[in-house]
Amino acid sequence: MKPFQIVGLFFSLLAFSYYLLISSDPQDSSPSAGFGAILIILLSMVSAVLLIPSSFGLWRKNAREARQVTGPFWLSLLAVNSLLALFYSGVGLVCIYHLSIWYLQTH
Numbered sequence: 001m002k003p004f005q006i007v008g009l010f011f012s013l014l015a016f017s018y019y020l021l022i023s024s025d026p027q028d029s030s031p032s033a034g035f036g037a038i039l040i041i042l043l044s045m046v047s048a049v050l051l052i053p054s055s056f057g058l059w060r061k062n063a064r065e066a067r068q069v070t071g072p073f074w075l076s077l078l079a080v081n082s083l084l085a086l087f088y089s090g091v092g093l094v095c096i097y098h099l100s101i102w103y104l105q106t107h
Helices: 002-022 031-057 061-066 072-106
Strands: none
Touching: 002 031, 002 072, 031 072, 061 072
């Protein structure tokens, strides 16, 4: 689970930094801005797929010890990734809620 934690954080940081790049000019309507938005969504989704199960699976102490996720670096990384996993889970639930409301209104 250590590689999932590192790669998930990397994708989250990459998506956030790319978001900062394309949000610098909100009036930009070029195709590259649309591609950038799609790239941010895809990177965030990949990060969520990596972080949510690995972070929730490492919340128990015996699971962390079995996978040797100990020490200040790994515990700090787990804390940051757990916050990201909670954020991604919340965003997913909000999206599911709004999609269900939209579906019920259109059918």
